[in-house]
Amino acid sequence: MSENSINSARRAALGKFGLGLATIAATGTGNLASAETTPTSPHPVVLDRFDHIVLTVADVERTCEFYVRAIGVKVETFGSGRKALVFGRQKFNLHQLGREIVPHAHRPTPGSVDLCIIASTTVDDVIKHLKAVNVVITEGPVQRTGAMGPIRSVYFRDPDENLIEISNYL
Structure with missing residues (x-):
């Protein structure tokens, strides 16, 4: 598996948490809610930072x-x-x-x-x-x-x- 495939799989697996980290890194907002409003995980705990x-x-x-x-x-x-x-x-x-x-x-x-x-x-x-x-x-x-x-x-x-x-x- 290539490095890009691994990274894509990791981002997909991270779901909302990963997208939030990407938004935090890109915008410095630290606000996970701004990254994505539709939860991709049924887990009741959503981490921010x-x-x-x-x-x-x-x-x-x-x-x-x-x-x-x-x-x-x-x-x-x-x-x-x-x-x-x-x-x-x-x-x-x-x-x-x-x-x-x-x-x-x-x-x-x-x-x-x-x-x-x-x-x-x-x-x-x-x-x-x-x-x-x-x-x-x-x-x-x-x-x-x-x-x-x-x-x-x-x-x-x-x-x-x-x-x-x-x-x-x-």
Whole structure:
């Protein structure tokens, strides 16, 4: 089966959820209802997008500094002094190892995350920037397969050794 056939099959299988992701990627609306009004699945749960992901880290301030320098996220302080890394309509909430907010993952562990983030900036420009700010590139540019089709990616690690992939759809 060709890569295009696989991607077409994946999009078909994703139904409304996949079409919503395509709309979110294309329009930045984050609104699944605008993608398609007729449900293609009888399932009663319809997902829209990730709101946040929690990263358990060894040092919150070091993590904030790194992500601001490496990929230009904004640091948000909320609640009782908690920190989040904000970009687009998503954020990474940061939990300090040993002081995790309840409830939390069964085994909160720094360095256990592998994330792919779709960027508006070209991967080539991301690579130039990462090199300019002395972020070690683990791999890339390389072609991979994202949720909606082929992507071009660059990989690097954060201070806790989480693997971060920055990509563009081809």
